[in-house]
Amino acid sequence: MTSVILVAAFGLLGAFVPVPFVALGPGPTYNTLGEEAGTPVIRIDGQRTYPTAGNLNMTTVSVTDHLSMLGALGLWVSGRYALAPREVYYPPEKSEQQIEQENTQAFNDSQTSAETAAMHHLGYPTKVLAGQVVTGSPADAVLEPGDQLIAVNGKPITDPAALQAEVGRYKPGDPIRLTYRHGADPERTVPVVLGSNADGRPQGFLGVGAVGRPDVPFEIEISLADVGGPSAGLMFSLAIVDKLTPGELNGGRFIAGTGEIDETGKVGPIGGIPFKMTMAKEAGATTFLVPAGNCAEAKSQAPDGLQLARVGTLGEATHALDVIREGGVPPSC
Template sequence: MLLSAVLVVVFGVTGTFVQVPYVAIGPGPTYDTLGDVGGAPVIQVNGRETYPTGGELRMTTVSLNDKITLFGALGLWASGRFALAPREEYFKPGESDEQVQQQNVQQFEDSQSNAEVAALRHLGYPIKVLVKEVVSGTPADHVLAAGDRLLSVNGKPVTKEEDVRAALSDTLPGQTVSVTFQHGNEPPRTVPITLATNPDGNTKQGFMGLQPIDRADVPFDVKVSLQDVGGPSAGLMFALAMVDRLTPSDLVAGERVAGTGEIDEKGNVGPIGGISFKVVGAREAGATVFLTPEKNCAEAASAVPDGLKLIKVTSLDSALTALGDLKAGKPVPSC
């Protein structure tokens, strides 16, 4: 009896205080990208006329519970709202919580920038090409800096990021090319850069050592105000909200639409993780329609709750077309 009592106490202490190498994943909060959070508009446009909107465009999230005990993990799992996954799937060995948080924040900020470029490109606004990053120790290092605007490379105009790669396609290591750029509000400058060998060992063309990125070239600012959210999956919903704010047509016309999807600067929508939990969170928030990346359709369809219609999307354009058809009562692509 004494031994049994000791084992019970040990098991109780272990289950209560000892953490397990798992995380619990479940439905997270949703945010209306057309609405306010904490008294501030989620999408705010300064310097340009905006239009009233109706309904909701809700971005969805996944909650992740880390540092859970055995009893805590069992309780979350037994609730039916959470799934357990090995911690190393979300936290790499040797990676601190702070590093993971920084990565999530950076992904979230990138999703905002990509959404802005995709939305404004769709609306016909001009695009400029900036230096996103300069690799240390490369030919571009100490010549160009992050944020510089690229105007021409190797004598060829640069109007989109692909132009930079195209301008170097016929070059060789050791060749000198001219680069015209603008730093801040300074006058444009043209400098010679001698290309190096690409460190990947597979590319024969000359290597400059910078990463270009498309950004909107507009005289107004688009700001996203949302705290304590990370990851790249809100991009599609941000882009839709920006288009809705900047055009007189009401995208959702009073509907409660939720969705998810990573977006790139061209407006292509990619798959995300945790969609089986996001559809649950969307329905609990009152959504009746869920915009679903094409490659997530099968998983979403296996978990979709009653009353939620899945619409398959592949791009910002396809999402806008589907919302227009939905408003008009026309068929829409479903999962």
């Protein structure tokens, strides 16, 4: 009788007592050229667009929380999921609401970067705006977030790196002339005395984080609910390029991929790529675009029959699709 009670007790513990792990597995995949819930994933208003075909699928990782011991064991034994410490994805110092908000913000930021990268790739003009303005910095007395940064000492600021490079030519205490525009107001040029960097670097400190944005007379809207994180950026950029250029960028094929992208088109590595490749293959993808930084991991765990294409920039990604469309083999991992 005692042994029966113990077995029952352990069974109850295994079924109901939570464990400090989450399960990572393949998540949903979405065609960035298509629709979700009757709404285009990417809509461009005010500019001519061209027909597209096939798929350019972004991929995701599912995170299953609130696992019991038996639930976690079952997912792990399936071979389709991996267990990870819960605190990695849900730090104890943050509420679940805060984490969700951060993931949503990262996703929104990835959309903005994807739009800017696509416009830069296609040769459309971009503008540089003030992002975060450091409280008490030289910029704080002049700029507000969203102000357009136009020139430093008469030299045009064409991208965020140009602002950093130009300010970096001067030392703390040096005066500069900063030209900017607030909203629809006329341009203003004001004197600003550079401060010192807290880390002791010899360059002058302005105290503004610059961000690039498209400067175009049309709107791009990305609509995809219940998705977080930054790793869809590359596929969003490719879909925008496809819609704004004649012909089918993917040749009508089913292409999937992943990768964070910055405003200049640089593709960064992401997490969970084995799960993303698994879902892409199951959904019907024939080629998977892999960030260069993930190539070693992807090559060792790619599903059979899934072609890998190594990409480090948006330009390399479009080149890979050009090669595939023409029947060639793109640079691989």
